[in-house]
């Protein structure tokens with residue numbers, strides 16, 4: 001016996017393709033425990049051949065949901081190619097083996113009373129939201145997703161969302177939706193939203209914090225934070241963030257944090 | 264044949280000793296204080312757990328960026344974020360005390376007096392099986408030069424701990440020296456029960472677009488497989504210089520790497536960065552060592568320690 005209940009699993013690639021723009025989707029056939037993830041949680045994916053030590057560290061990726069074509073749930077990941085690890089991912093094809101650790105971190109806990117849920121995503125921050133939105137919509141919650149990107153082709157295609165979920169878009173070059181950033185589309189929804197979840201770069205969170213403060217919005221705003229990780233399991237202290245209650249680890253104490261604790 | 268005996272003794276000269284049920288430890292700063300993994304792994308089946316580096320007062324650690332990947336390794340500049348000795352004693356040691364695995368507390372001080380106080384504070388605390396003295400940190404008594412680079416300073420930190428505890432004392436050497444055997448001898452003479460070879464190798468990485476170091480400080484500590492040949496050489500040298508047990512720490516990813524260290528003379532090994540890559544790594548290393556012993560018909564780990572040292576030159 002190696003461990004009591006390991007976290008790390010051998011998975012195999014079922015499909016791997018560009019979903020839209022530069023964003024890829026990988027589907028993994030993975031054993032049971034990895035399939036127990038909840039929205040907001042993430043996995044660490046080792047991005048190197050089995051015996052290779054380069055690149056060494058696994059990469060953090062949000063759980064973008066599970067597809068269940070024939071009863072067998074497949075782990076879905078959405079990713080942008082930014083460096084060696086994610087470039088390695090694009091070279092995987094159906095049948096290739098990969099190593100996954102997870103599910104890791106805390107899931108987003110929505111208030112049971114929430115009727116109107118607003119999800120705000122910058123760029124690849126959209127990854128966990130189609131799934132989160134669908135789960136909420138299935139429970140009868142009315143959901144709006146605001147997705148911001150540089151240009152139209154980097155926007156999530158509306159068909160990727162549950163049919164009852166509204167998609168609002170913003171592009172910096174004005175090629176689709178609101179011209180500008182997500183924070184330019186956000187004010188129209190503040191009165192409506194009972195609860196907000198945001199995922200994207202830190203400057204987006206900062207801008208949101210300013211907006212929330214100025215508007216006097218008092219309901220919960222959860223953030224899905226990113227920080228440079230090595231382990232993803234709370235043992236290396238790489239992913240520290242300053243909160244009002246002291247230093248916290250994104251992988252272990254997060255990745256979900258309350259906006260007001262951070263900004 | 265019976266299963267091979269994996270147990271090793273890290274402090275043979277100490278009256279209680281420090282007996283490990285197998286030679287695989289987890290390295291300081293790469294396993295937090297063990298509580299995270301206790302939720303999903305059988306941490307009590309490890310040889311020993313080494314705590315996160317602990318200081319007298321809590322430390323927030325360094326701002327981002329704290330780590331960066333390098334070829335076959337990583338640099339870290341965590342800045343010794345830790346909860347401080349008082350919270351360790353109050354919140355963590357009572358949990359360790361219920362575990363059937365030795366937990367060795369990694370301590371570091373800014374002055375010799377701080378090492379003494381840390382040792383005294385933790386000496387009789389249930390759950391603490393021994394000390395690992397981290398001397399890879401600046402000595403404020405003498406203007407911030409690392410304790411571990413100077414034989415006299417290294418010896419005085421060792422003595423300070425030795426005089427304030429009756430528990431076994433492992434001293435963790437820095438590899439950032441010209442002749443590690445000199446430091447090893449000084450520390451052994453100052454009363455160390457065992458040595459750990461070694462801490463991280465100082466290195467750096469530069470962001471060529473921003474034209475600044477990638478990390479929050481110019482230098483960080485290099486760990487991972489990239490350091491293994493260097494640390495293996497140092498383990499060999501230290502084993503030749505002292506007659507107390509040596510614990511190897513540097514780039515162990517697999518059981519084969521661990522066996523190399525044992526054959527070079529190490530009595531036990533520490534798995535560090537590998538646990539970031541594969542959370543099961545320490546257990547796989549342990550199982551792999553057992554398999555190696557069985558295949559080679561060896562009765563015990565101790566039967567192979569240092570056996571590569573007596574090779575015949577052709």
Ligand SMILES: Cc1cc2nc3c(=O)[nH]c(=O)nc-3n(C[C@H](O)[C@H](O)[C@H](O)COP(=O)(O)OP(=O)(O)OC[C@H]3O[C@@H](n4cnc5c(N)ncnc54)[C@H](O)[C@@H]3O)c2cc1C
Nearest residue numbers: 059060061062078079080083084085086127226227228229
């Ligand atoms: C909790 C969490 C969830 C994430 N979810 C997704 C997702 O669903 N889809 C997606 O495309 N990206 C996601 N990211 C970012 C993703 O981890 C990085 O894009 C990826 O690690 C880059 O690896 P690379 O080798 O391609 O890039 P490189 O720049 O070559 O990576 C070098 C090193 O830096 C680390 N690193 C670089 N960028 C980041 C980052 N933003 N966050 C953490 N570590 C980083 C890498 O892990 C690696 O150790 C997430 C990050 C976190 C922390």
Ligand SMILES: Cc1cc2nc3c(=O)[nH]c(=O)nc-3n(C[C@H](O)[C@H](O)[C@H](O)COP(=O)(O)O)c2cc1C
Nearest residue numbers: 290291292316339397486487512513514515535536
């Ligand atoms: C993120 C990180 C934090 C570390 N923190 C400590 C520490 O607090 N005290 C210490 O003595 N060594 C510390 N080390 C060094 C390790 O214990 C180990 O000696 C070193 O990483 C080499 O082993 P490895 O290549 O197996 O990781 C740290 C290493 C890493 C990577």
Ligand code: FES
Nearest residue numbers: 232234236237251
């Ligand atoms: S990534 Fe290691 S503690 Fe968070």
